[in-house]
Amino acid sequence: QQQVKQSPQSLIVQKGGISIINCAYENTAFDYFPWYQQFPGKGPALLIAIRPDVSEKKEGRFTISFNKSAKQFSLHIMDSQPGDSATYFCAASGTSYDKVIFGPGTSLSVIP
């Protein structure tokens, strides 16, 4: 019930295209749904986060869409650039939990 599912496992997008990563969760007690970005050889870094009472949050080219009834959320990267090539993790967390539940990750490659 604490699992966060993520798809696709890997994604190849042309420069300028839209990258879409989808996640799903089961437990409705989560308070926050963050996304982390990890470049090769680096630690994950918080990219953007959303609360379940918000349907969409946008920061620059990155947008989280949230569907509370379906228990799904997704990350859209508009105008994808080669510099966006990284592994992306969706996650779920909450004040009633003692840890963050991470999805298995999506490896994104943006090709010129």
Next chain:
Amino acid sequence: DTAVSQTPKYLVTQMGNDKSIKCEQNLGHDTMYWYKQDSKKFLKIMFSYNNKELIINETVPNRFSPKSPDKAHLNLHINSLELGDSAVYFCASSPLGGGSYEQYFGPGTRLTVT
């Protein structure tokens, strides 16, 4: 200024040896963690400490022992290293409790056991 630092960055050792990884954060956070990332990039939490107190101890072999001398430091000692321990180990910290979505990760320590 580095927020979460780890040493060493790379660690190559033989089976059966004992090794330690050190972590320090200068963010003033109360909660610190150790994660293991395997070759498939899956992030698995191992331990979390809140103000030097152990909060989470996931299903980790007791060859792994964390130590928190103060709330800015969380070290990981591994006894009798095995091939399966090869992975990247990340230290992280967060300003709130263990369930805080806002986590700051260190650069990782790549452990290779031969």
